[in-house]
Amino acid sequence: MSRACAAALAIVVSATAVFAELPKLRAAVLEFGTVNWELDVIKHHGFDTARGFELAVQGMAGGSAAKIAFQGGEADVIVSDWLWVARQRAAGKDFVFIPYSKAVGGVMVADDSPARTLEDLRGAKVGIAGGPLDKSWLILRAYAQQEYGMDLAAETEQVFGAPPLIYKTALQGDLDGAINFWHFMAKMDASGMRPLVTVDTASGALGLSPETPLLGYVLHGDMLREHPELVEGLAGASRAAKDLLAGSDSEWDRLRPRMKVNSDAQFDALKAGFRAGIPAPGPVDEDAAARMLALMAELGGAELIGKATEMPAGVFVQPGS
Template identity: 35%
Template structure:
């Protein structure tokens, strides 16, 4: 009888031991055209996930807003977004955190033969702006204009829209210049369009010398703290995959179908911009610079982009230590 009781007790405990040994699953909300999909494909191609201490579930999201909704609803664990939104959510009591993914930023483009050489030359021109009136690159461009005594809200016809639509309008000469996201800019640069300013140029001309990652992984802080070992390993493999895509032509060619590049020139420019976006440094200096940018954006947007908090929220930047 005692043996039966012991066997029954052991059998009851087996599921607990199985669950303890089961690898955690990281649910990633990724857009089909996003660079996160490039890295996930590269991780699989390079065999990086085969012996990882976690599983990955790739959950498609239609756009950035859909990803934010999915994260808040608990449908995914991690999305790619920015630290501005992360901080604004923390100010409302939602404890999200950010870890850098890329240094890439928007670009102000003009045709190769355009007479536009400076912000002052935008007077009397049509300017396409991707991301809407609260796009951070647009707000910072206005700040740079003010510094140069150029009011970009006076005498400049602004046209807001989705990046693909605005790219087409630039191609059809329906706008004279375009401020757009880096991937769309890379496609246009490969066709001969000229970068007047990058987002990094704007930041530097505003007096901030540090390179501040514009986008990153965003997740609930308690989830990351509970899965710290697995998530740290994922972040390391993500960086490894990124580095390999930049160093190995063979590995890059494997993910080219995901880039939507129509020509070798577009492939080259996309890879160039993507590799320029590798995060080389992330510490107190870069986070202090981010706080300065946040303060600028808070003032420029009249609280609409950042929320009511005038300062970036403590805990916005997650520490993997």
């Protein structure tokens, strides 16, 4: 073997060894969740390996399955809301939260619906993605009580179901209003429905901050203590992906096949909704988050937030802020 060939082979072997030695971060996420768009960007552009780790994405059938994998040691990171992290920390579990998205849902009605405010839904049939403790539903209940003296739970008929089911039922005209997650709202809007009120609007009226990111990457606290470079790396890779998605239409064109859209209108609505949900860099306003926790404790009680009647220390992590 010539010296040149030997040198080239040594470089390849060395590069392969370096790559093989990168620690893996196993992310367990909903198989068709919107977080996959960001994770795809991270992997496609090597934002993970450039920061010293390899991201391994595991598709899960549901949020409960992801949490089981995480708590059982089969995954290093999941996506959940910080209220769940606060509940777990109050129960003695050492989980931490890196902000991912501030996108929230709201109430959608048919474009020709006579409803102009929540007050107009008295006696109406309302579909709700999730269950009676869905955070959007609780915030909207508090908003209706404050603004109209209206008990949404008592004065409407509720139909609880999975987000896709509520989406389809609403489009079929079988509901007078539908409360759904932001990406289904975007599709509903593109399909001829309109927002009656958003959770952002309701939160602002209740003195909460719509800038508080509800969803984030959840990791074990021991990873933060023992391998802070990995936490920094994940946060940096996430921000790099967000920056690209915020400014590049061509990157969205690349992602379009995995977005499962049926029209340009749906594609544009989802792109705009994701961009609107990108949280600003910097630390989370913990006072604002504490106000939300207090409201959730009042409305959902221990069934929702467990022992977390006050904000536990150490929930939020914002590397580089």
